[in-house]
Amino acid sequence: MIKKTDQKVGAVLVVGAGVGGMQASLDLAEAGYNVYLVEKGPSIGGVMAQLDKTFPTNDCAMCTLAPRMVDCGGHLNIEKLTYSEVESIEGEAGNFRIRVRKKPRFINEDKCTGCGTCTTNCPVLNIAHFEDVDELGKVQLKEEDRQIFQQILSQHDINRESIIAVLQDINNRYRYLPDDILRHVAAALNVPLSLVYSLATFYNAFSLVPRGKYVIRVCMGTACHVQGGHQILQGLERMLNVPVGGTTEDMNFSLEEVRCLGCCGLAPVITINEDLYGSVTQAKLPKILKRYREEEVSVGIASEGVSDAKD
Numbered sequence: 001m002i003k004k005t006d007q008k009v010g011a012v013l014v015v016g017a018g019v020g021g022m023q024a025s026l027d028l029a030e031a032g033y034n035v036y037l038v039e040k041g042p043s044i045g046g047v048m049a050q051l052d053k054t055f056p057t058n059d060c061a062m063c064t065l066a067p068r069m070v071d072c073g074g075h076l077n078i079e080k081l082t083y084s085e086v087e088s089i090e091g092e093a094g095n096f097r098i099r100v101r102k103k104p105r106f107i108n109e110d111k112c113t114g115c116g117t118c119t120t121n122c123p124v125l126n127i128a129h130f131e132d133v134d135e136l137g138k139v140q141l142k143e144e145d146r147q148i149f150q151q152i153l154s155q156h157d158i159n160r161e162s163i164i165a166v167l168q169d170i171n172n173r174y175r176y177l178p179d180d181i182l183r184h185v186a187a188a189l190n191v192p193l194s195l196v197y198s199l200a201t202f203y204n205a206f207s208l209v210p211r212g213k214y215v216i217r218v219c220m221g222t223a224c225h226v227q228g229g230h231q232i233l234q235g236l237e238r239m240l241n242v243p244v245g246g247t248t249e250d251m252n253f254s255l256e257e258v259r260c261l262g263c264c265g266l267a268p269v270i271t272i273n274e275d276l277y278g279s280v281t282q283a284k285l286p287k288i289l290k291r292y293r294e295e296e297v298s299v300g301i302a303s304e305g306v307s308d309a310k311d
C-alpha cells in the first residue's frame with residue numbers, strides 16, 4: 001500500500017475515474033493533496049478497461065491501465081467514490097462545497113471480492129434469459145451423441161469443478177461445443193446454463209461454431225505486429241480464401257488471430273494446432289500449408305532452424 005505523503009492544504013475533487021482521471025488523481029495525491037475521485041460507474045477504469053488494445057501501437061490496454069488502477073486503489077490520499085455522481089457545487093475557487101450522491105449497491109462492500117459468482121448464479125437473470133432450467137436436460141440428443149457424452153462424463157467427477165475438463169473433452173471430440181450438448185452438461189453437472197456458456201465463450205480454445213481440422217492462429221501481439229504479422233495474416237486469408245474467424249469449405253482450416261503466443265523472440269509466429277512456426281514469411285506459407293493439406297504432419301516446434309529440419 002502506498003504511504004500517505006505530507007499533507008498539503010485543502011482537497012481536490014476529480015470527476016471521472018477513467019485513465020485520465022486516475023492519472024490526475026495519482027499526480028495530485030503524490031503532491032500531497034487529498035483527492036476525492038468521483039466515478040459514476042461501479043468501478044474505476046473507465047472505457048479503456050473495455051478495450052483490448054490501443055491505437056496506434058496495438059499495446060495491451062490493460063497493461064497501461066492496470067498499474068494505475070492498482071496505485072489508485074491503494075493510495076491513502078485518494079478516496080474513491082464509485083457509483084456516485086456530483087449533485088451540486090457551491091462556493092468559489094478555494095472554498096467549494098460539493099454534494100455527491102452515492103447509489104446503493106445492494107451488496108456488502110466489505111465482504112464482496114468481485115468474483116462475479118452472484119451474477120452468474122442470479123436466479124432472476126437466469127430465469128429471464130434461459131428456458132426453464134428443468135427442461136435443460138430434456139433436449140434429445142442423437143444416439144451417437146448421447147453415447148459420446150456419457151463416455152466423456154464417465155471419465156470425470158460429476159460436480160461443477162469438472163466443467164472445464166468436460167468442455168475440453170467435448171471440444172476435442174467435436175472441434176466445437178454443440179448447443180444441445182452444453183444443455184446436457186448444465187443438467188448433468190447441476191450448474192446454471194449461464195455458467196456453462198460463460199466458460200464456453202471466455203476461453204479461446206473453445207468455439208461455439210464448428211472449426212476446421214487444423215486451426216491456424218496468427219499472432220498479432222506487438223512483437224509479431226512489428227515483424228510483419230499483418231502480412232502473414234493477409235497472405236493466409238488470400239491462400240485459404242477465408243477471412244479471419246472463418247473456416248474453409250472443406251473444413252480443413254480455420255483462421256484466427258491471437259495476442260502474444262509467448263515466444264516473441266521468434267516473431268512473427270503462427271501455430272497450426274499444436275505446431276508452432278517462428279520467423280514466418282509470406283514466402284514460407286505455401287510450404288507450411290502443403291504439409292497439412294497432404295497430412296504429413298508431425299507435432300513439433302518449428303522456428304526458422306527447426307522448420308528446415310521438417311522440410
Ligand code: FES
Nearest residue numbers: 219221224261264
Ligand atoms: S507478440 Fe507474437 S509471440 Fe509475442
